[in-house]
Amino acid sequence: MMPPGNQGESETGRLEAFSDGVLAVIITIMALELKAPVEGTFRSLRERLPALLIYILSFTLIGIWWNNHHHLLRAARRVTAGVMWANLHLLFWLSLIPVLTEWIGEHYQEHAPAATYGFVCVGAAAAFTILVRAIIRADGSTSPVAAAIGRDDKGRISLVIYAAATALAFVSPYISYALFVVVAVIWFVPDRRFTNL
Amino acid sequence: MMPPGNQGESETGRLEAFSDGVLAVIITIMALELKAPVEGTFRSLRERLPALLIYILSFTLIGIWWNNHHHLLRAARRVTAGVMWANLHLLFWLSLIPVLTEWIGEHYQEHAPAATYGFVCVGAAAAFTILVRAIIRADGSTSPVAAAIGRDDKGRISLVIYAAATALAFVSPYISYALFVVVAVIWFVPDRRFTNL
Amino acid sequence: MMPPGNQGESETGRLEAFSDGVLAVIITIMALELKAPVEGTFRSLRERLPALLIYILSFTLIGIWWNNHHHLLRAARRVTAGVMWANLHLLFWLSLIPVLTEWIGEHYQEHAPAATYGFVCVGAAAAFTILVRAIIRADGSTSPVAAAIGRDDKGRISLVIYAAATALAFVSPYISYALFVVVAVIWFVPDRRFTNL
């Protein structure tokens, strides 16, 4: 009854809305886990500085995910069962970021929180790749996503960096933090592949 | 003034948006209740493993509810008072999942949390059936929902399994957990009844 | 550039979306404040029963507000500054419900929590009336809201009952709880004034 284009719009619409809702809550709930300093002093605020820095990192990474997700779903046309589950799978990994952000904020000198954070980022990066493939499978080989994504170099590079960050956390967590920042810088400029669609 | 189809779209639109909002918060808030490990060690992380596993289960079940809800409301055309309340009734049961997930995460060897979780799933499954009927009543016998849903075998089967999980929690909570996983597997492939609409 | 009707749709659209977001978070966050029972036993669950009952009441009342708000904004055509602030004013009062629900859940035999809850409901009811007037002022005397709302008997009656519940909390909080249930029953059937628009 509705024209196909409109149907497609509506099809991806609710998936985007739900994902946006989840990402909006994730990004805001991290701020909630930034506990208020115990004392009303700058000294007490300074003790929260590592937690604030890791919060800024996580906020940026979630922002990047949202950004890429936004561009990916704009280029998608059909929502199949596979796309839905691939999307939920991505949201699952991202939903673990706030509690890990809190964990690192409290134990930023330790190996385990940094390594776990890296592992979850590997999971999210892999889930994003799976989502891209699910969308291409749903839309067919003429999909604008298939045409645009090409070899997905950025995705592969960041997956490698996240894996390195996970392993190198056992040498020093600070190496991991530096690598997370590198990924943030790489993705900061959003994907030209999709922007021009 | 607007064409009737558009009107219908707008009618279910806000109901979907509100439901999506609630479900997005529910699914994300469970992650918040995953407390950060006390120590910065893998040993401390491992102590959170049961809580993580039940979180994955709840995340999957809420994902299934969202998925089915999504397909159901896409097929719905009219929002009456009955539909609204039936929808809120479903959301009520689902809103209890996060606190029960936290409870099981802390007491997974006990009978009471598993049985209560099963009972709330029975409530949600019954509420979903009521919502389906409310939509069919609102749309009339020519409703695509009525045509598509047929005998709702999956819904009936999962209601029975949830009831069994509730009862068998008194034998062993692990039987209940296994049955919840069975329901997840049954629903994992989304409902073909609606997908082709 | 867009047709006026569409413009109006878009105009109320984001106000609805923001309000839905706030109400969705309010209704879900109350569930988060339902603390998990301390022990893994039914005895421990039973201690949470008063908190659960007041949660059900608050969930129902917020559901009623959302319902009426939904119907009101569907009938609204223009969003002025006055409408926006009247809407935020309503959301402000409703945003206090979760913390009061938690307070009553812990001190349900006391006067103060019940009286404060009643007072906040009076505030929300007054804010809803102000919002109705702001919308009529924005849309003009030919507004469907103006035509539909007539004398707003239900709104007046519930305002009176909330005020009574506030005062009678000092006699017994249980009288207040009974009166809140009466309001819920009155509003349960959504407003016929708007439903037929």
Add this chain to the structure above:
Amino acid sequence: MMPPGNQGESETGRLEAFSDGVLAVIITIMALELKAPVEGTFRSLRERLPALLIYILSFTLIGIWWNNHHHLLRAARRVTAGVMWANLHLLFWLSLIPVLTEWIGEHYQEHAPAATYGFVCVGAAAAFTILVRAIIRADGSTSPVAAAIGRDDKGRISLVIYAAATALAFVSPYISYALFVVVAVIWFVPDRRFTNL
């Protein structure tokens, strides 16, 4: 395939939806950080009064940001990478408001929380200005935003007041609170520049 106007609508649509989601969670989560009074008495409620007053202030300021953001994005036509990041940057500063609101609520007589709150407001005001410029750059000099915003006196004035509030918190935090209220009053009447678009 879609007409350009519609495309633009859809382009800003998801940015608005995500921002609304974040702002809705921010505004509601502040209410969650309003802790329930310890005792079930009015005396215990009165101890929460400073926290309630700062909550009302933050609620009003976030409401103003949402309001201005709403009008700004209605006037925007294109979403570029720069616009997206400028928007996330604004949301970052606003996401710090809830934890600072909690901090002030507990230490309202101290200098540090009031100064930090002022500093974050400066950051948010600067971020809003950057967002305005990013939108004008994206839309070109014929942008309705460029035409409407003129010299942005209100934005400049509030930036100055926020900076003053940050500095004067070291004299007395109460001066800061008074200045925050002044900003709220200035912005309370929404921006006529955009309202008439």
